[in-house]
Every structure is written in C-alpha cells, then in structure tokens.
Amino acid sequence: MSKLRLYLISMENPLSILRECGIQPTPQRIAVVEYILNAKAHPSADQVLERVRQQCPTISRATVYNTLNLLVEKGLLKAQVLKEGTVVFDSNVKQHHHFIDEDTGNIYDIPWNALKVTGEKSLKDFQVHEFQVILRGKRKRK
Amino acid sequence: MSKLRLYLISMENPLSILRECGIQPTPQRIAVVEYILNAKAHPSADQVLERVRQQCPTISRATVYNTLNLLVEKGLLKAQVLKEGTVVFDSNVKQHHHFIDEDTGNIYDIPWNALKVTGEKSLKDFQVHEFQVILRGKRKRK
DNA sequence: AGTTTGAGATAGACATGGTCTAATATTAGA
DNA sequence: TCTAATATTAGACCATGTCTATCTCAAACT
Structure with a gap:
C-alpha cells in the first residue's frame, strides 16, 4: 500500500x-x-x-x-x-534491440532476450561498451 | 593469367x-x-x-x-x-557489422563471422530482411 | 560542317535538423 | 524586496541534403 x-x-x-x-x-x-x-x-x-x-x-x-x-x-x-x-x-533505457519497418520507417523495440549475440568479447582490437542489433524488414499485419 | x-x-x-x-x-x-x-x-x-x-x-x-x-x-x-x-x-556491400569508436566517431567494419546472432527468425511479428550488430566502445591502441 | 537533342553538370535556392547567442523572464534565497 | 543564478525565448546561424533552372557537351542526323 x-x-x-x-x-x-x-x-x-x-x-x-x-x-x-x-x-x-x-x-x-x-x-x-x-x-x-x-x-x-x-x-x-x-x-x-x-x-x-x-x-x-x-x-x-x-x-x-x-x-x-x-x-x-x-x-x-x-x-x-x-x-x-x-x-x-x-524512453526505454534498458538494453534492447530495434526493428525498423522499411515501408513506414516505424521503429519497434525488440526485447533484449529475443535475440542472442555471441562473440563480441573476442574482438581483440575493441573494448565494447554496448551493442544492439538493428533489424530491417516488414512488419507482418496482424 | x-x-x-x-x-x-x-x-x-x-x-x-x-x-x-x-x-x-x-x-x-x-x-x-x-x-x-x-x-x-x-x-x-x-x-x-x-x-x-x-x-x-x-x-x-x-x-x-x-x-x-x-x-x-x-x-x-x-x-x-x-x-x-x-x-x-x-564500399563494403557484403554483410558485416559495425563498431563505432565513442571517442573519435570512427567506424570500423566487423566481419560477419566474428559475431553470431540467433533468434531473429522467431520474431513472429516481423519479417526480417537484413540485420547487423552495432557496437560502441573504445578501440584498443595497438 | 551545322543543327538538333538529350543526358549530364552546375550554381544556387530551398527545406530541415540542430546549435548558439543575446535579451528577457522567472526563480530561489538572503 | 533585491539580487544572483537559472531558464526561456526568438531568431541568427550552420550543416546536410534535395530540387530546379540553366548551361555544357557529345552523339546523331541533315
């Protein structure tokens, strides 16, 4: 309460x-x-x-x-x-990815756990502070 | 020849x-x-x-x-x-990822195989045509 | 050769996103 | 209430990018 x-x-x-x-x-x-x-x-x-x-x-x-x-x-x-x-x-400041609709330009949040990225720690020349996946395509009509 | x-x-x-x-x-x-x-x-x-x-x-x-x-x-x-x-x-039109140096703004290509992304096919609402990982951080001095 | 034609190049106007500045307004605090 | 600090404002300014009207030039045709 x-x-x-x-x-x-x-x-x-x-x-x-x-x-x-x-x-x-x-x-x-x-x-x-x-x-x-x-x-x-x-x-x-x-x-x-x-x-x-x-x-x-x-x-x-x-x-x-x-x-x-x-x-x-x-x-x-x-x-x-x-x-x-x-x-x-x-306004979503938690880690997440983004999907961009190629037709409309609309941007959609993709939850962090929906995708898995591996290998970023083995980039010898780079010290990675953050990353995200940017996906492009079409949104399916529901 | x-x-x-x-x-x-x-x-x-x-x-x-x-x-x-x-x-x-x-x-x-x-x-x-x-x-x-x-x-x-x-x-x-x-x-x-x-x-x-x-x-x-x-x-x-x-x-x-x-x-x-x-x-x-x-x-x-x-x-x-x-x-x-x-x-x-x-000018590199093959699939690859990008690393952006936070200090200089310089952009570096990351080979496609250096990272592995999984899960993009299970995004039910979206038809993904392409994607890439954008990483940010500092480049290590060599 | 002279002319036509059409693709390409050009300068500059325009539109938009974003920053900066100088003047004004508001606030907090003594 | 007075003052100093902070916030707001309008508009100048700059950069990126597009558009348009004009100009150039080479190829094609007579």
Whole structure:
C-alpha cells in the first residue's frame, strides 16, 4: 500500500521525476517529460516540440532541445541514431534491440532476450561498451 | 593469367565498373568511384565532395550526391545510418557489422563471422530482411 | 560542317535538423 | 524586496541534403 503510493509519487509524476534527477521542474520541462515518457513511438525533437506546443504553446525549440539533452544526460532517455537525418529519443533505457519497418520507417523495440549475440568479447582490437542489433524488414499485419 | 587480367580490366577500373552498371562514365563519376571504392573510412557525401574537388575542382554538390545515390541504387555502395546528422557510404556491400569508436566517431567494419546472432527468425511479428550488430566502445591502441 | 537533342553538370535556392547567442523572464534565497 | 543564478525565448546561424533552372557537351542526323 504505502509502497504503491511511494511508487506513484516518486516515479510516475513528471514533477517528482525531475526533482529526483536534480532538474528544476519548470512547466516547460514538465510538459516535455509528460509527453516523452508516455510516448509509445520514438519521436524526434521536432515531433516532441510539435506535440508539446499543443499544451504549452509558447515553448521554444531551444527549450525542447535543451530539455531532451538534459534528460539524456541524466539517463532518463536514450538518444538513438536510427533514422536518416534525425536523432530519435527512446524512453526505454534498458538494453534492447530495434526493428525498423522499411515501408513506414516505424521503429519497434525488440526485447533484449529475443535475440542472442555471441562473440563480441573476442574482438581483440575493441573494448565494447554496448551493442544492439538493428533489424530491417516488414512488419507482418496482424 | 587471363583470368587475373580480366579481373583487373573488369573490376578494378572505375571506367569499367561504371560501364558494367550501365552508368555513363563521365569524368566526375569516375573521380567519385575512384575515391570511394578505395576509401578505407566511411565517408559522408560532403567528405567525398571535399576530396574529389582536389582532383576535379569544378564538381558540384549535386553531382556528388547524384552519383553516390546512383551507386547505391546499383548496389556498388551501401548507405549506412551510423552517425548523427549524416549518412555514410560503405564500399563494403557484403554483410558485416559495425563498431563505432565513442571517442573519435570512427567506424570500423566487423566481419560477419566474428559475431553470431540467433533468434531473429522467431520474431513472429516481423519479417526480417537484413540485420547487423552495432557496437560502441573504445578501440584498443595497438 | 551545322543543327538538333538529350543526358549530364552546375550554381544556387530551398527545406530541415540542430546549435548558439543575446535579451528577457522567472526563480530561489538572503 | 533585491539580487544572483537559472531558464526561456526568438531568431541568427550552420550543416546536410534535395530540387530546379540553366548551361555544357557529345552523339546523331541533315
């Protein structure tokens, strides 16, 4: 009970999230966090701007970029280079892979355990810090 | 003997390569092919422009972009989304993986057989056409 | 040879993603 | 309340990449 309540307060509230990371919670930052942490897609900065402007019409490009980069620094988001021409932001910061639909450009998360990669430790010339598999193809209609 | 000679004529000569692909071999296109197929790095279009201009000073951006895209269409190059902000071109069109040095941004090819990936066939929602592993870390000094 | 034609090359306009800066607004704290 | 620090803003700026109108040139035709 009190555990659930603590969780709700400390984790799901954009305001609390910002405070826990030591970021001053301004209305603009709260709006960005609110949107990005619930986004199912992998939005670009300009897509975030567009959406957040619906609720916070005066927010500037610079603020959105600043906020997103701050969230990446603090580890709440991960910037991914998956699309031509733009970085996308991923609120899933656990290890996982990505599938890119060749037709739509949509990006889907693939759970870490769905694939197994071996051999990366035997790369003598390289010290690997992280890796992921990027898959491309078509999504089957369900 | 004659096999080697045939190879030299038909494969290594930029002029012959272009002809074999059905691309009109102009001096500009030859210069681009000459540079890109011997490049060890993974240059961006603008890096190609910069280098090719040393030999062919009047070549325009549009021509370089057109030529590179043409070579990708014909399968002589592969465009890779590995860096923020720009596509890079890879003259290695066989299957392989990539390692990205976090300090320098340099990209290194990892042979296909150095890593093994399993499980991609069991992704029920996705029809996988291709995949690769992207690794990041530091290159060990040799 | 002179002309036509069409592919290719060119410069520069345009669009977009992203950073930087200078001015303004807000906040926290004494 | 006053001040200093921090955040926001608009817009300048830069880079990557595409598009378009014009120009060049070589081959084909008379």
